[in-house]
Amino acid sequence: MPRHRIFATAFAKVYPMYVQKAERKNRTKEEVDQVIRWLTGYDQAGLQRQIAQEKDLETFFAEAPAMNPNSSLIKGVVCGVRVEEVDDPLMQKIRYLDKLVDELAKGRKMEKILRQQD
Template sequence: MTKPKHSIFSMPFAKVYPLYVQKAERKNRSKEEVDQLIRWLTGYDQIGLQRQIERQIDFETFFDQAPCLHPNSHLIKGVVCGVRIEEIADPLMKKIRLLDKLIDELAKGKTMEKILRQ
């Protein structure tokens, strides 16, 4: 018997994207920085990212169609929503939580160099 998919997997990425931007903007960060983080993690260019948002695709498709996960994404560690990223077994959930962690770090005022693991 297979476990049911988590509800966020089928949620449109475009529905959560404005929440990422709002969280960043509340802390005096910008939509451009949010886009930069998403592009860094997923390999989308700006046009590709915008196209995925406009197409209202779900999180699963968003990450399935992502050009490539950044090779340094394994350096993103810590806790998101009470769960340690390194202990997440489901590959899709891990990618979603990696993105959440990047947005959290942006909102907490970290420099882009530190967030992008440079």
């Protein structure tokens, strides 16, 4: 199966789109960063390094310090796809991030976006 071209896309290319989407809905870059850090385990310096070094999405997720164990609680549809049903593990991580930014832009409260085990 051919690799999806999104995997080779620089995280630095999609990151500004996430920020713009959030800012259009009166959310902040800081909130976008918080969501990304929650999902991937990067600290702010590590996140900035990934952007500055223009790592592709595959590398960005491969080098993530620790995917949040609660990321499996992310459910729902993004781009017409149920995130919990995505087979490819890398594509699923990308969709998780899309979904979190989506929820941020839709005005969900941060404590709801950053899933916690009950």
